[in-house]
Amino acid sequence: MWLHRADLAEAAINERHASHVWGIPRTNLAVVAWPPHTKEKLFYRWHYWWQAHYIDCLVDATLRRPTNARKQRLKETIAGVRVRQFGRLTHNDYYDDKTWLALALDRAREVNGRGRKKFLRRLEENILAGLDSITGVMPWRVGETFFNVPTNAPVAIMAARTGRVEKARYLVDWIFDNLVDDHGLIMDGIRMSMHGPEVVRNTYPYCQGVVIGACVEIALALREQERSEEAVNYLAHARALIHAVAKEMATPEGVIDVQTGDGDGGLFKGILARYLADAAVRLPADNPANIAARKIAARLVMASAESVWNHRLEVDGLPVFATDWTEDARLPHNYGLGTNALSDIVRVVRIDERDLSVQLSGWMLVEAAARISMDEEAAKND
Template identity: 30%
Template sequence: MNHGKEVDFVQNALIWNYWNESASIMNQWYPREANPPGENYYYWWQAHVIDVFIDGWSRTSDARYMERIEAIYDGILQSNGGTFLHHYYDDMEWLALALLRAYQTTRDEKYKQSVLELWADIQTAWSEQLGGGMAWNKGQLDYKNTPANAPAAILAARLHQCFGDKSDLDWALNIYRWNKDHLVDPATGFVWDGINRNGDMQIDYDWVFTYCQGVFIGAGVELYRCTNDWSFLEDAKRTAHACIERLCNPESLVLPNEGIDDTGLFKGILVRYLAELLRVAPEMNEVREVIKANAAILTKQGLDMENGLCGPSWDSRPSLPVQLSVQLSGVMLLEADELLRHMD
């Protein structure tokens, strides 16, 4: 298969295999029969569907991607009870990030208004418990983690870049500083998941996820773009190096199998923000090599050439059923690889 064709293949497979026409969202599983009745909807996964469709549109200008985004916007609203607001702050952050990109792509005011509504609610996550920081969910305000803080910093920084409100930059800086001070290893730059999950003030050092590295890298990149302060870029580079050293196979550079469900999305998120790092630091060849190595092994060994499906291990063929989260990570990887081809 020629370069560029693989990413079209997996993007098409995403639509063919997961699109639920009646609900205007993606099913959780392929094949359709694997979806338990009434259990096919995960709010934050749909946000990443929007993100990968914007990736597809940016690469091809194919109008069908925008048509799907229009449809899924309404589908999420319907499936979420007529509102985009949610119990989990990190979930809302992902939808706000995706809809902000949709607004920047289309200039459709409905996306902007939805982002601002989400951002106003997301701000209620901040409290002075644990010295500041964003809570993970509305029912546990004293549990704070990287998944709720780093994407919020990315969002606030991008809002500042888009609309110029200094208060958004202040939010981004405060959130980022809390995340760095509390959940980043000062010795290595490796990012820990959360603190006080069980009400014992303990950090979950044993929760080692690609996702946490990716979003902290992304926050550093966006704050560098906002401020031109090299310290943010150095933070991002340091975390990327620590991530590669600790999580990639030392010989093949393949990223780990993190399983299914929410963690099935984690590698794709890491790769998205590694690609963003390369936009501002193209000299980071180790990052480029990780993306290229994983994309090469996925297309050579891990891609189901009949159905366009990706598994949780990028170096081996998937077995049915395949979850949407896992497929999305594969799409993100191949979109990032294609982006690099145009950057090189």
């Protein structure tokens, strides 16, 4: 069931959003809204880090059911990003954006079964070169004195996956030393000011997701190195955060229920779902606490996916997902979204579901549900 639903989510994005970059053959990017206006069709607006999550979703689909067509679209999308960046993937001031792309490209490399490409290594090295010499952690962007979780946790995931486990540990330890609130949730970051460090206390869904993902990666990397005792702390962090998300960010039925709207926020819940699914599948099932956390993470994903699917719209037989996972989706349109100043001021026509970010988040959630269902099926057959 979930595999078929993931197929439909994939088809919805590709049919509505996939397009050649400036008409160049063998390139592909996702247009950032549907229905789009002219600037969006021409990739004047294209959102570097949204495309990274589009690549991640394409990888999910290819892992779920490999086909030549999926592998080709993945290659063309990577080519599209490089074309739109004029060949310079590092030409971006935001370290979180670059890290999301590095993570997606690394997963794509695994799907294609090829060695690490030079442009990926250069991107990773460019990111790590941005570490602050005083704090040892990553700023949000070049020249910035804001050190946030949406940058540092993805960098920790990248570091753990590429053999830099001690660097990953340092970043995650910094997060837990400084940015856990009274409910056990992860806060956004620390801004350095003339008056000293100021904690930005927002608790976004994707902050929880990426820290769960970083803890899982570090713990598994340490266990592979036969350092299981050192992994215990990161497994405990992951479990505690999964419990906090279930208590503070979900309905009693387990549906993730946080208002994130459109724009960049449209991706936040989908990222949380991705890493909850990762924990549900990859947390070691070797003690009762881990098994319980796996079950809670799986329940959050499956309940959210069921709710989103039940509240979807269908256009031409393909889903349109809601920005609010507990409410019905609204039909997107672009009425009044022209390029004049008036349309920038008058926001009453704005429909969150129009944004690629919102639809990618729904696709990520459905792929997460498909991954868990496949894992459960494999466990039954063992």
